[in-house]
Amino acid sequence: MTPVNRAEWLETFDARVRRRARPDSTRARVEDTGAVVRQVAGPDGWNGVLWSGLGDDAAEVIAAQRDHFAALGVECEWKLYGHDLPADLPRLLTEAGFVPEPTETVMVAATADVAAAPVLPPGVVLVPVTDAEGVERAARLHARVFGVDPGGLRKRLLRRLAEAPGTEVAVMAEAAEGPVSVARLECDGDGFAGLWGGATLPHWRGRGLYRALVAHRAGRAAAAGVGYLYVDARDTSRPILARLGFQALTTTTPFVWRP
Template sequence: MDLDELLKVRARFDAEVREGAQADGGGALVVRVGPVVRQSVPGPGWNGVLWSDLDAETADAQIAAQVGFFAERGCPDFEWKLYAHDRPADLGDRLRAAGFVPEPPETLMVGLVAELAQLPVDPPEGITLRVVTDEAGVDLMMEVHAGAFGSERPRIREALLSRLRDEPETVAAVVAMAGDVPVSAARMEMRPGAAFAGLWGGGTVPQWRGRGIYRLLVAHRARLAAELGIPYLQVDASDDSRPILERLGFGVMGVTVPYIWTRPGPDAD
């Protein structure tokens, strides 16, 4: 895709996935409050701001309003998902001034399903794919995440279990197995009628990297998206994933940075 086409796709992404966001399950509620779209959940899950349309006069008040909302609910933390093209241009600085801490930036990328579905899907030698449909499969994914990313992800586990139980049509998860050992895992999240499916959680344990497994999982999910009539795959790519995705044909739509607000502890000033 050339730059003009990428900008058009990004505008569609903003309108459908961010401003027109749907709740991601687990009792989550997405609402628009003036110039802000946010999601809140009653238990484990993702709380945060998905989209905003602010300016220099309204930004600080809206940031304070969202902090107040989530603090009043007792949330231990929430995320403001900032994109580089969001307004005002200094929104990141304003978030930091309000106590948010930025995590590493990610590259917002998009791929055409019609092209990605043509990638070869033959597994590397010794690898088989296991489709995740139950708690045992989710636990295999969490084992991969711990090995690939070096951290436990209990919120993702609970959210994925909730989706598989209540809305299985909105998620497709897969684990690459080397015999009985899980070595790579990934999921795809989508909504009926949506133009975009999101690729999430793609990771491979260090000793199995460089063998084409990540590419295999992208191709597997692209074929599923093609069967569902979804035209675009979207990824928030790490620095490790970006070059692989670019080689597969993904284009760059921009940069996104998760800004995290954490409830102050009892000893905070």
């Protein structure tokens, strides 16, 4: 297992994933204002602040970002990390009208420590999502697991397919009853890739599907030359990731403002 020097990894993570963030589609753009790095993607994409370097004018900068997205008519997310300054940033965001959602743990690992041949339960196969039909099946499964409208995910995956036809935009584990788990890999940083999704039907949990999907995506990342993986982990997945070699780096809390 590659040891984590937390200070060095935080510096690298901030520099590569946050400060040099890549747009998540050709319709999005990343803007560096000096005080913040933000993505602007319009009503069908993710809009928000990825990094901030705030000082005494923090309240003014926060209000300016809120007003910027308000003028565009879109909701925005301020992605707050546990080591971000100033220390009272959560209070300042709340006072500006941003609402916090559940905190997750940022887990990191060297790709080489995680990549392995997926081990699946009997009768289960991995199926790459590479076309519109696969996207629809993945979106329906996501809705079943999380009980939310999958419209945003559907649009995001279809947009990625339109930009790069035939690309594996997600991977599903399929059993005789159909898709039972789905997850995504996104190479959204310089040398880093994010693992997203991890939606598994309740009666299929605890059978190794999450581990298999992590191994598959780590293998894809390794083949693409990506050196590091990260996950915004919920409490349910954090112990599994720790057993696979991921280590806790910091926390992240979405603060969301809606028009």
